[in-house]
Amino acid sequence: MFAFVSCVNTKKATYFSDQKNGSFAAPTIPKLVIQPNDLLSISVSSLNAEASAVFNQANNSGVNNNNTSTTTTTATGFLVDGAGNIQYPFLGQVPVSGLTKEELKDKLTKALVDKKLLVDPILTVRFLNFKVTVLGEVAHPTVVTVPSERISLLEAIGLAGDLTIYAQRDNVLVIRDENGQKVTQRLNLNSTELFSSPYFYLKSNDVVYVEPNKSKVASTGRSQVWLPILFSALSLGVIVVDRLTR
Template sequence: MKTATINKSILIVLLIFLTTSCKTRKDVVYFQNVKNFETMVDTETFNAKLKVGDILSIYVSTLVPSAAEPYNLVMKSGSNSQLIDYLIDVDGNIDFPVLGKIKLLGLTLEEAKQLLKKKFADGNLLKDPVIIIRLKNYRVTVAGEVRSPGVYPASGERMTILEAIGLAGDLTIKGRRDNVLVIRDFNGTKTYTRIDLTSKELFNSPVYFLTQNDFVYVEPNNSAVSGASGDSRINTLITITSFLITTALIFVTRN
């Protein structure tokens, strides 16, 4: 009778180990509530807004190239030369040639272009200038349970969280998909937003489109936390099973 009880205990330990080690489809599949042939209309008109600390490349051209030269300052290094960059200072301004201090904080790149054009027009400085502005520090950081954590630059003027995760090689099997954290800093104020990659509602999240210097963190799921010490679960199982088997053998030997 006691031998049967010990054998039953061994079986229970094995079942507990298996049920806590296995991952289900619900844990790892993205967009689980999307239906076949379902249509979602994208009404998002996201444009990154300029922040303190942003670095801009600004190029001005006109039909008369010499007229634009004072606004295209060049930094020379040996035989090489390149346009200087502009840093948005703590007051939200850049210091632009001739025009002086210009407040760009909170503007989109298009709005910044229009503001510069207006200042050129108001001062009768340039006629119909073409202005090209590039945000040079548009990058995001992806960390935690992804295959390739790191800092990733945006190839264009915006990046979605799905693109960022793709650049990081996707989540590992140990990454928690229903509670991904995005930390955003806007001029010293940090916001913390969590999204669920298993739901289509992520497309409506305010952090679906990432802004420059966003930090994306994928936390470990329960199986990863439980196995944080490597093979601790297996070692524990072996220890418990060995103890039960040893106890059973002692009991059988004595009887």
């Protein structure tokens, strides 16, 4: 009876079971928008290396190591405060929340040129805190850091060691921050409709939760009920055998 109850439908355990030979439109890659508490790396270069170095100090700070006399370099970047601003050298408080990396680059470049702080500066903006969290029925629940600033749901699951056999592949939950609110979306990995979902590519701070299926819940519940009974029976058997052999 337990064997029949714990059977898993193979179609539900297969990715994209409805996919046939053919092609489909590529998923849309979401725009990365700067939000409060983001950590940004903003590097500047120009013909005047000395003048450019002043603007790069916030990207690298020396941190003393208590165990040695050496100084190591740790990436710190520019932290976006709760109001959506950063403190930038010579420009002071700069509003950045809601901008893309390209928009921020153009904004800072124009400000540096208009104030005649640099001539023909080249700026590069990157996110230092782009990460996603994968929890639930995966081999290795983990927080994935994404230096490339681009990761799909399938890549995140792969980096977490893939789904276990007990995972609900047709009901994967993605939790996302949108405009100060938590937005949830459930996705079906058995269907190719996943590739047209705006949640196929993950955003920074997304949380992926994979629920266990009924077989896992049922088997866990049965083991909690039967294991104590089994151990009690074995203990009683050992006591009876010990008494009979004396």
